[in-house]
Amino acid sequence: MFALCDVNSFYTSVETVFRPDLWGKPVVVVSNNDGCIISRSAEAKALGIPMGAPLFKFSDFLRQHGVQVFSSNYALYADMSLRVMTILEEMAPKTEVYSIDEAWLFLQGMEKLVGWQEWGHEIRNRVQRETHLTLGVGIAPTMTLAKLANYAAKRWRKTDGVVVLTDPERQRKLMALANVSDVWGVGSRISKRLNAMGMKTVLDLANADTHLIRKKFSVVLERTVRELRGEPCLALEETPSARQQIVCSRSYGVKVTAKDEVRQSLCAFAERAAAKLREEGQFCRCVTVFFRTSGYDTGGEYCSRQGSMTCQVPTHDTRDIIKMALSVFEKIWLSGPRYAKAGIILGDFYHRGVAQPGLFDEIQPRANSEALMQVMDSLNQSRRGALWFAGQGIEKPWQMKREMLSPAYTTRFSDLPKVR
DNA sequence: TCTGGGGTCCTAGGACCC
DNA sequence: TCTGGGGTCCTAGGACCC
Known part of the structure; x- marks a missing residue:
């Protein structure tokens, strides 16, 4: 049996945990750069x-209805996520954190110990009590059915947040009520095609010919x-597999035309990407x-520039990654367009010591690289952005907008909530 | 004026190998 | 006149997820 647990309206719920004055009121969280509404x-x-x-497009509407808007506060969400995940890990023999707000629980060996319904409520109550966040729980014999159960737990209030789908009759009943697009793995494109083939409900899809x-x-x-149909084809990833790329x-907060500014932003992204690479304990050869x-x-032609470079010796030294990024940048730079977005992708990962440095490689291992990176990382761990390369520049006019950011209540001393 | 970020997997087609 | 079969690797593109 699998359980899928996720937090209802995660980002907005986290924002209101520390703002009781907003309980019961409309709240939204917007994406990076204050772009799109991503949680309601x-x-x-x-x-x-x-x-x-x-x-x-909605700012007038939001103002009229007194909707509270927050910029994304990932420091806060990540910390609250960790608290929820820690509880979930205590409640089941095996878990897999699937995203910032949801986790899979593998319930092997628990059949005789608990009733699923009671267990679902127990876990839900505990998360509520300890984090003030509300969980939805779906329990079923396959992961796809557990996802569907979780969907039902959120959609129908009378379920009280927990749905158990063990009975095939109940499975079919629910599948007849849900649309194919509600299935995990069926997006807008595929659901459109399925609809055209006459499959509207989940039950239609479940009854479809597998060969077809x-x-x-x-x-x-x-x-x-x-x-x-209840035939398990997917399983939990017991050991999280190594990442294949880091993006x-x-x-940008404003459109950027200056070469210097694009270069500076790329330098900043390269630094962050390299730090993530070291967190993963990996080395890379390819920088895009x-x-x-x-x-x-609408002001000009759409313009997208991309290029990459592969070095011989896998590296995770920020200096190498910046150097490669900037050398690609020089090759692909085009003056004129108003750039809106930029990024770095690292790929082709290796573990330490897999490849030997070649005599003629352009990038040779640097002396004391490990020690230097460790010092940088430990300083930046205690305070993000404590130490950075001058290539980023100082003004950073390209930085993203976050004009409605809430305090980092749980991760920064100066932001601790005050109780009077 | 202002439209997110970070991932995964699969497939088809081309180049190349023996 | 007649020109195979089986495989790998890489890339681009499409689809999905949260």
Whole structure:
């Protein structure tokens, strides 16, 4: 049996944990650069505010209805996420953190110990008590069905946040009520095609011919069909597999045309990407650089520049990664367009010592690289941005907008809530 | 004026190998 | 006249997830 637990309206719920004055009021959280609405409280959803809507299109509406808006505060969300995950890990023999607000629990060996329904409520109550966040719990014999159960737990209030889907009859009943697009793994494109083939409900999909699904779509969707029928095809990732790429990219707070500023931003992204690489304990050979204009900018032609470079010896030294990034940048720079976004992608990962340095390689290992990186990382761990390369520049006019940022209540001393 | 960021997996097609 | 079969690796693009 699998359980999928996720926090309702995670970002907005976290924001209101420390703001009792906002309880019961409409609240939204917007994406980086204060771009799109990415989390809505129940009250905000009731006002009809759609997911993913650009903030500027709704700012009048939000003001009229007194909706509280917050910029994304990832320091806060990550810390609260950790608290929830720690509880979940204590409640099941095996867990997999699936995203910032959800986790899979593998319930092997618990069948005789607990009733699923009671256990679901127990875990929900505990998270509520210890974090003031509300969990949705879906329990079923396959991961896809557990996802569906979780969807039902959120959609129908009378479930009280916990749905157990062990009974095949109950599974079919629920599948007949849900749309194919509500299935995990079926996005907008595939659901449109399924609808055109006459499959509207989840039950239609579950009853579909697996050979046909494989032929017309892919093995991925075939697995989904089998999972809906109660045949497990997916399993928990017991040891989180090593990442295959690391991306660090941002939209600019303003459009950027100056070469220096794009270069500085890339330097900053390269630093962050390199730090992430070291957190993963990996080394990379390939560095990709990109920058592009906005697809919404009507002022000029859409322009997207991208290039990459592979070195012989895997590295995780920030200096090497900046050097490679900037050398690619010089090759692909194009003057004129108003750039809206840029980023760095690291790929082709190795563990330490896999490849030997070649005599003629352009990038040779640097003396004391390890020690220097360790000092940098430990300083930046205690305070993000404590130490950085001058290539980033100082003014940073390109930095993203976060004009409605809440305090980092749980991770910064100066932001600790005060109780009077 | 203002439209996010970070991932994964699969497939098809081309180049190349024996 | 007649020109195979089986495999790998890489890349781009498409789809999905949160």
